[in-house]
Amino acid sequence: MSTTDESRRQSPLDDVARWLDDRLRLAEGTQRYWRKAFPAHWSFLIGEVALFSLVVLLFTGTFLAFFYVPDTRLVVYDGPYVPLQGQEISAAFDSTLRLSFEVRGGLVMRQIHHWAALVFVAAITVHMLRVFFTGAFRRPRELNWVVGVILLLLAFGAGFTGYSLPDDLLSGTGLRIGYSVLLGIPFVGPLIGFIALGGEYPGTDVLGRLHILHVMLLPAGLIGLVGAHLAILVRQKHTQKPSKKATNTNVVGEPLFPNQTLTSLALFAFTIAVLAMLGGLFEINPVWLYGPYEPFQVFAPAQPDWYMGWLEGLLRLWPNWEFTILGLTIPSTLLPGVILPGLIFTVVGAWPWIDARWITKDHEEHHLLQRPRDVPVRTGIGVGGFVFLLSIFIAGGNDVLASNTATGLQTISAILRVGTIVVPLLIGWIAYRIAKGLKENEAAAARATRSEPASGAQQ
Amino acid sequence: MAASDRRPPRTPAGGRTKADQWREQRKREDRAARWAAVSFLVAIVASLALFVVYISGGQAQLEGLTLFIAFGAVGVGLAIWVRVIVGPEEIVEDRYPMRSEDADRDAFEELYQSTMGEVTVGGRRRFLLRLLTGAGLSLGLALLIPIRSLGPGPRNELFRTEWGEGVRVVDEEGEPLRPEDISPDQVVTVFPEGATGSADSQAVLVGLRKDVPTDLRQPTVEGIVVYSKICTHAGCPVGLYRAAVGELLCPCHQSTFGVYDGAEVLSGPAGRPLPQLPIEVDREGYLVAISDFRVPVGPSFWNLTRGDGA
Ligand code: FES
Numbered sequence: 001m002s003t004t005d006e007s008r009r010q011s012p013l014d015d016v017a018r019w020l021d022d023r024l025r026l027a028e029g030t031q032r033y034w035r036k037a038f039p040a041h042w043s044f045l046i047g048e049v050a051l052f053s054l055v056v057l058l059f060t061g062t063f064l065a066f067f068y069v070p071d072t073r074l075v076v077y078d079g080p081y082v083p084l085q086g087q088e089i090s091a092a093f094d095s096t097l098r099l100s101f102e103v104r105g106g107l108v109m110r111q112i113h114h115w116a117a118l119v120f121v122a123a124i125t126v127h128m129l130r131v132f133f134t135g136a137f138r139r140p141r142e143l144n145w146v147v148g149v150i151l152l153l154l155a156f157g158a159g160f161t162g163y164s165l166p167d168d169l170l171s172g173t174g175l176r177i178g179y180s181v182l183l184g185i186p187f188v189g190p191l192i193g194f195i196a197l198g199g200e201y202p203g204t205d206v207l208g209r210l211h212i213l214h215v216m217l218l219p220a221g222l223i224g225l226v227g228a229h230l231a232i233l234v235r236q237k238h239t240q241k242p243s244k245k246a247t248n249t250n251v252v253g254e255p256l257f258p259n260q261t262l263t264s265l266a267l268f269a270f271t272i273a274v275l276a277m278l279g280g281l282f283e284i285n286p287v288w289l290y291g292p293y294e295p296f297q298v299f300a301p302a303q304p305d306w307y308m309g310w311l312e313g314l315l316r317l318w319p320n321w322e323f324t325i326l327g328l329t330i331p332s333t334l335l336p337g338v339i340l341p342g343l344i345f346t347v348v349g350a351w352p353w354i355d356a357r358w359i360t361k362d363h364e365e366h367h368l369l370q371r372p373r374d375v376p377v378r379t380g381i382g383v384g385g386f387v388f389l390l391s392i393f394i395a396g397g398n399d400v401l402a403s404n405t406a407t408g409l410q411t412i413s414a415i416l417r418v419g420t421i422v423v424p425l426l427i428g429w430i431a432y433r434i435a436k437g438l439k440e441n442e443a444a445a446a447r448a449t450r451s452e453p454a455s456g457a458q459q
Numbered sequence: 460m461a462a463s464d465r466r467p468p469r470t471p472a473g474g475r476t477k478a479d480q481w482r483e484q485r486k487r488e489d490r491a492a493r494w495a496a497v498s499f500l501v502a503i504v505a506s507l508a509l510f511v512v513y514i515s516g517g518q519a520q521l522e523g524l525t526l527f528i529a530f531g532a533v534g535v536g537l538a539i540w541v542r543v544i545v546g547p548e549e550i551v552e553d554r555y556p557m558r559s560e561d562a563d564r565d566a567f568e569e570l571y572q573s574t575m576g577e578v579t580v581g582g583r584r585r586f587l588l589r590l591l592t593g594a595g596l597s598l599g600l601a602l603l604i605p606i607r608s609l610g611p612g613p614r615n616e617l618f619r620t621e622w623g624e625g626v627r628v629v630d631e632e633g634e635p636l637r638p639e640d641i642s643p644d645q646v647v648t649v650f651p652e653g654a655t656g657s658a659d660s661q662a663v664l665v666g667l668r669k670d671v672p673t674d675l676r677q678p679t680v681e682g683i684v685v686y687s688k689i690c691t692h693a694g695c696p697v698g699l700y701r702a703a704v705g706e707l708l709c710p711c712h713q714s715t716f717g718v719y720d721g722a723e724v725l726s727g728p729a730g731r732p733l734p735q736l737p738i739e740v741d742r743e744g745y746l747v748a749i750s751d752f753r754v755p756v757g758p759s760f761w762n763l764t765r766g767d768g769a
Contacts, residue, residue: 037552104517108526111519140557173695177711180694180758183617190613190760198609200616201694201757202658209609237554251552259548262541269534273527280523295658296631296648296688298698300710315693315728316712322730324764331759332730333693365556399713409713410726 038260039240039253043130045267050123052271053116054222060113061215067103068165069095070211072202081288089292092167092207096287112279117162119275121155121307128152132351132382135370136239139363142352144232147225149349154221159305161214166285167207172293174304175210176201177315181337186328202295242368251367301399310389313396314340317417344389373442376435384428391420491543498536505529618755618766620687621654622736628664628685628746631655635745638680641666644702648688651748659756661688662736663697663707664746665718671705676721677737678749685736685746686722687756690714692729694758707733730759 021027038044071091077084079094080101089097099106128148131137137145160178164171179201183193197203237251246252254260278284290299304312318336322329347354356363359377372379394401395416402409505528512521559567578584627635629652636649645666654660664685667673675684686707690697695711700718706725707716714727722733734756737749755763 035550035552037550040547105513105522107519108522112523173711176695177693180692183758183760186761190617190762194613194616195606195610199611200613200659203610236557237552245549245551249554251554252549253552254548255550258545259541262537262545266534266537266541269530269537273530273534276523276526276530278523280520280527294656296656296661296696298696298710300699312712318728320692320714320724320728320730322759327762327765329759329761329763332728333758336728337693365558367554399710413713413726 033234034255034257036234036256036260037238037251037253038256039238039246039251040259041241044238045263046123046130047127048264048267049271050120050127051226052268053120053123053275054226055268056116056272056275057113057120058219058223060109060116061219063109064099064106064113065215067095067099067106068092068211070165070207072167072207084288084291087292090167090207092165093287093292096166096168100288108276108280110279111282111284112275113162114284115278115282116275117155117159118306119271119278121152121159124148124152124155125307129382129386133372133379134239135355135360135366135375135378137352137355138360138366139352139356140236140365141232141239144229144236145352146349147229147232149345151222151225151229153345154218154225156307158214158218158222159307161210161218163285163305164210165207165214166287167293168287169290169293169297169299170285170287172202172295173298174308175206176295181315181333184331184333185338186330186334237367239367239369246368248365248367301403303397303400306393309393309396311337311341311396313392313394313398313420316398317392317395317413317420319417372431373435373438376432376439379435380428380432383431384424387427388420388424391416391423395420488544491539495536495539495544498532498539502529502532502536505532616659617757617760620660620751620756621651621657622660622662622748622751623651624748624750625741626748627652627741628662628738628748629655636664637744638683638740638746641683643668643682644700646700646702649685659689661696662686663688663700665700665707667719668705671719673719674721675735676732677735677753679735679738680740680746683738683746684718685738686716686718686733687736687752688733689757690729691724691731691733691756691758692727697733 017026069091073091074088075091075094077087077089077094077097079085079097081097084097096110100110101107131145131148160174164175179193179197182196183189185192194200196209198205198209238253240246240252243252254263291297303309314336315333318332320332321335322332324330355375355378360375372382395413398412398416399409402412405412407415505525509522509525509529512518512525578588628649629635630647630649633650633652633655635652636647641647641664643666647664649662649664650657651660662685664683667682667684669682673684679685686697688696688698690709690711692709692712692714695709697707697709697714697716699708699710700706701708701715705718707718707722708714709716709727709729712728714729715725716722716729716733717725721735724730724732734752734754736752738746739749741747
């Protein structure tokens with residue numbers, strides 16, 4: 001790039017732009033957004049990583065869909081993977097093996113897709129934590145927070161359905177557990193379960209249904225809501241960290257073009273690069289090692305994808321309370337499998353209102369971010385809640401923990417049961433005290449400077 | 460276009476003149492441009508390498524690696540471009556409260572009232588509007604019907620399996636079993652004859668040791684016990700047997716069931732014992748079921764204890 005501006009050259013691009021403007025009157029609107037301000041802070045880029053992972057998921061997923069066959073009918077495997085040759089496996093599992101071993105570039109696509117799914121949910125989670133602890137969900141952004149929570153749920157759904165498609169031993173196990181939890185819902189559970197699978201487990205057409213959910217309905221929902229998420233963001237403009245320049249009535253940042261555009265493109269490239277490396281070099285979900293799904297076999301230790309870990313942990317830790325009152329049986333999976341996760345998501349989704357009503361008692365419009373210390377109660381609850389999720393997540397691996405330490409499984413489970421209650425409370429309380437201490441110190445320091453004899457021309 | 464044009468000139472420091480600074484800045488940008496160019500070149504080479512890998516048969520690791528280098532290099536090039544050549548720039552944009560101006564709100568409200576007036580004023584039109592709403596709701600309800608087509612309602616499937624009176628106990632290969640085939644501590648996955656591989660009838664047969672006292676709920680054959688293999692927690696196959704302690708272990712959430720105590724839950728989240736299959740020996744000396752399981756198998760559900768009404 002030279003600093004001297006060459007005289008404007010005509011390029012074909014100019015002609016295209018003119019042609020379009022002649023027909024769509026674009027210049028005015030484009031001008032307005034060309035220099036839109038993007039507050040520059042690294043934490044604002046985490047959401048973009050999620051977005052880019054989704055793009056990678058859509059592209060790799062489309063490729064996979066060309067080869068995948070959602071069919072449980074049995075075929076005889078005759079591909080290159082020797083241990084399974086001659087064995088009767090489902091057409092779905094067969095197509096997954098073909099994709100992995102015979103389609104050129106198939107394995108890398110499959111592995112990038114799986115890794116991208118893990119990164120997608122991880123990026124959403126970290127992005128949510130950022131928004132939570134900086135109070136970016138406050139009015140007027142409650143709506144976008146809710147959209148984000150629904151996006152997370154859809155991401156879970158997409159992950160679960162995708163995990164179940166290859167029809168390998170692990171995927172069947174996940175499906176079995178999901179169906180059983182549904183079955184346990186009072187009154188309607190069996191009906192819901194039967195409708196979901198087309199009959200009693202394993203049902204008649206499970207893969208076909210999961211497939212349509214995974215490649216059509218859930219992606220449509222994800223794309224639609226991501227669109228809404230971004231549209232609301234543009235409409236409301238970014239939040240920003242307060243500074244001398246940045247106030248509640250402006251946005252200080254880098255312009256959309258060229259700075260933000262180039263930064264985002266670079267980030268896009270880096271995201272793809274990392275996913276490609278993970279997908280190329282780090283084996284994930286080697287379904288041929290698990291073998292085809294047989295309802296009477298199981299793979300141990302069975303571990304779901306990471307974002308399901310906390311649900312798994314809840315199921316594992318929950319005591320075996322099962323009772324029958326007046327002929328109504330409440331299975332031991334109902335609370336940890338349905339009610340608690342429902343409650344957690346409800347509280348998370350309703351957080352902007354809970355926060356405004358009971359914690360900050362502040363219903364005003366805010367565009368400046370807070371620091372965790374500014375609202376100690378929120379910070380305490382947030383840290384405690386996060387540690388709780390983390391500890392039930394760890395509980396999801398209690399068998400792995402037990403086999404890697406000298407302690408028995410039951411002792412570990414007992415410790416975890418107490419730990420998942422006590423530790424989050426304790427750490428949440430500590431976080432609250434620290435935040436409160438910092439806030440008070442700051443307030444004291446501010447008071448001290450103000451009460452000093454006024455030397456400047458402030459007054 | 461370079462950032463140096465836009466940046467406010469700084470006061471010369473350390474005796475350097477503005478011209479010096481400008482020249483330094485130019486040099487820095489030239490160097491950055493060179494690095495960016497190198498990055499893009501690397502990306503081109505890596506992409507071509509990917510082509511070669513692909514055409515020569517494909518190899519997952521190399522594909523991943525070349526993709527990584529190609530996109531990574533593009534990213535580095537772009538990052539240099541935006542950080543050094545374009546340089547930081549700060550602009551300030553105004554922001555207005557999200558709420559519309561009062562005047563706009565009032566104007567819209569008036570518009571709404573007047574246009575809605577045309578539709579609803581007068582008893583008859585309001586009446587029509589109500590009926591239309593009713594029709595809309597009914598139609599919405601009617602549209603739920605296709606969902607019901609997705610599956611039959613549960614009848615007695617959850618209470619029944621393929622087991623029944625006189626049905627032979629067979630192994631995974633479909634071979635019927637005799638009591639003398641079973642040695643103590645042996646575990647066999649069994650099915651009702653004619654339904655090998657069945658998801659809801661799968662059961663686990665365990666050879667019992669003579670010296671351990673048993674406490675079983677159903678009639679069985681000396682030295683042998685058969686339980687449903689479906690975990691009563693969330694339906695995983697109870698796949699592991701720890702003979703030393705006589706425990707069946709479910710690998711999903713680690714429920715353990717005592718084989719000698721009627722599969723009572725010893726630990727873990729399962730809420731009830733594995734149902735035991737009542738068995739006997741038929742005239743030809745093979746193991747057969749006396750009846751189906753006496754309680755529903757698998758994960759619990761709300762009307763579990765009510766029976767299927769049959
Ligand atoms: S399914 Fe067996 S313990 Fe959960």
